[in-house]
Amino acid sequence: QKEVEQDPGPLSVPEGAIVSLNCTYSNSAFQYFMWYRQYSRKGPELLMYTYSSGNKEDGRFTAQVDKSSKYISLFIRDSQPSDSATYLCAMSPNSGGSNYKLTFGKGTLLTVNP
């Protein structure tokens, strides 16, 4: 089983839809959970990060972590064509000096159609 699994999509939705992006993981040591957005031919940019379990909201974006199920989600409300990108989940453990090494999912390609 891979450490981090992410459905590559592609996912295509109409403008205004609620989008749900998900990752599962197998390493129970992961404590930091991040979502990156990557536009075509650009570098990834950090969208949100959470520590341990719970929810975090930032504008139209909500990140959820369920450590009991080893499952994380990113919800996008009122999706816009500008949200069209690849979304990467990333995780790291909280074990002393190793928490700067991230493990990434393969990314989900999202297209929001006007």
Place this chain on the structure above:
Amino acid sequence: NAGVTQTPKFRILKIGQSMTLQCAQDMNHNYMYWYRQDPGMGLKLIYYSVGAGITDKGEVPNGYNVSRSTTEDFPLRLELAAPSQTSVYFCASSPTAETQYFGPGTRLLVL
């Protein structure tokens, strides 16, 4: 503030050639990283550094070398390029693990 800069943007190499991918950051971050991204394969960590003079291997270090003589610069050296090294290379820096800032990438084609 330029953030993380990478040069060149694109390069074609012949098998067996060598080259250095340049990476610089102006945010005074201690941590720096090199990743490669292959289509449909996500980001794989090649090497990382926790400060000037300190580097360590990541998940896929074979065929690469790094050095970190200053806080700002973290070049990646490819010796004896092989077709398997065709990829997009990203450099990143961070003050903490969860806030890595990525450069725009270098596209490398080895023929």
